[in-house]
Amino acid sequence: MIDERLQIPKTESKDIISPTKTITLRISRSNPKKNTEQKFDEFKIPYQKWTTVLDAILEVKKHLDHSVGVRYSCRQATCGSCGMKINGRPSLACFTKISELKSDVVTVEPMNNFPIIKDLAVGFERMFSTHKRLKPYIINEESEIKPGKKEFLQTPEDVEKYIQFASCIKCGLCNSACPTMATDSSFIGPQALAQAYRYVADSRDKGKDERLKIIDDSHGIFRCHFAGSCSQVCPKGVDPAMGIQLLRGYLLGFRD
Amino acid sequence: MRESLIMKIHYGTALASVALVAVHILFRLTQGFAESLQYESVIANYKFLPYAGMLEIILILLSIHGFNGLRVILLELKQGTGYEKSVTYGCIAAMALTILYGSRTIFMTSFGMV
Numbered sequence: 001m002i003d004e005r006l007q008i009p010k011t012e013s014k015d016i017i018s019p020t021k022t023i024t025l026r027i028s029r030s031n032p033k034k035n036t037e038q039k040f041d042e043f044k045i046p047y048q049k050w051t052t053v054l055d056a057i058l059e060v061k062k063h064l065d066h067s068v069g070v071r072y073s074c075r076q077a078t079c080g081s082c083g084m085k086i087n088g089r090p091s092l093a094c095f096t097k098i099s100e101l102k103s104d105v106v107t108v109e110p111m112n113n114f115p116i117i118k119d120l121a122v123g124f125e126r127m128f129s130t131h132k133r134l135k136p137y138i139i140n141e142e143s144e145i146k147p148g149k150k151e152f153l154q155t156p157e158d159v160e161k162y163i164q165f166a167s168c169i170k171c172g173l174c175n176s177a178c179p180t181m182a183t184d185s186s187f188i189g190p191q192a193l194a195q196a197y198r199y200v201a202d203s204r205d206k207g208k209d210e211r212l213k214i215i216d217d218s219h220g221i222f223r224c225h226f227a228g229s230c231s232q233v234c235p236k237g238v239d240p241a242m243g244i245q246l247l248r249g250y251l252l253g254f255r256d
Numbered sequence: 257m258r259e260s261l262i263m264k265i266h267y268g269t270a271l272a273s274v275a276l277v278a279v280h281i282l283f284r285l286t287q288g289f290a291e292s293l294q295y296e297s298v299i300a301n302y303k304f305l306p307y308a309g310m311l312e313i314i315l316i317l318l319s320i321h322g323f324n325g326l327r328v329i330l331l332e333l334k335q336g337t338g339y340e341k342s343v344t345y346g347c348i349a350a351m352a353l354t355i356l357y358g359s360r361t362i363f364m365t366s367f368g369m370v
Binding site: 180184185187216222251 | 258260328335340
């Protein structure tokens with residue numbers, strides 16, 4: 001005789017899967033090449049607890065409208081490709097779960113302060129060229145491998161000074177959230193400034209003066225008003241606002 | 257001039273202005289506010305040379321700070337080489353004119369020309 005408590009109740013497969021809900025996904029549509037005005041297309045999308053905004057957009061692309069323009073790659077918040085405004089806040093689409101938005105309507109728009117290529121895809125040329133201008137690499141004449149000198153040793157304290165800034169994935173969310181970037185098209189931006197700090201604070205680097213000269217400009221570091229929006233939206237926990245303030249310390253003579 | 261030096265001057269003038277304007281307000285409190293604004297009282301203040309000197313310093317500090325602030329705001333509003341040069345030189349000229357006109361008033365009153 002079988003003990004009733006040990007019997008596993010029969011279940012239908014639909015009971016195992018969590019119930020599906022539906023949201024309205026509003027996607028901003030525009031194509032500057034064809035001079036089309038911005039409009040919103042609405043789609044009803046089923047979602048699960050784990051569905052991300054990127055999943056929902058790809059669902060639209062797959063089954064409802066193939067022409068939606070979106071950039072994505074890794075789907076795990078590593079490549080920094082799928083930055084966009086989700087319900088008004090710059091976020092990574094692959095890192096934002098619909099269930100966490102607590103809204104029946106999810107509006108996705110291209111990031112602010114970037115030129116729109118099409119729909120949700122924006123151009124990163126300016127951000128990348130500014131990033132490159134600030135020499136994002138270790139400058140040290142002794143960095144070439146020489147006999148007897150293969151590595152530069154750092155203490156954990158040395159690493160602690162810059163390590164969080166090394167997590168930047170160049171997604172551009174900080175630049176999108178920055179109020180100064182909205183009005184000053186020549187402003188270097190929090191992404192590049194935080195990266196400048198990352199190398200200036202690195203004990204192996206000898207290019208501090210070169211970088212400080214670049215950021216000490218009329219559209220450089222002093223145009224930051226310390227709104228702090230950049231740090232709030234960073235998906236990797238980088239604090240560009242703090243990096244900018246620390247970098248200012250070098251220029252104002254508080255740090256060596 | 258490098259932007260960091262300009263901003264050091266900007267922050268310095270702000271701090272010095274706060275200190276000196278506080279002294280200026282404290283002087284107003286030594287007598288009734290309405291009384292301190294009477295013609296004779298104002299003239300007497302200007303004729304007291306250390307006080308007139310302090311007003312001159314406040315004028316210079318606030319002009320430098322204010323017009324540099326205006327320059328920064330205008331540079332953030334619009335960009336372009338020609339525009340930025342005209343904003344910079346325009347602000348320097350406006351600052352110089354303000355200091356000259358304010359100093360003229362202080363000197364004329366201090367030396368009894370009014």
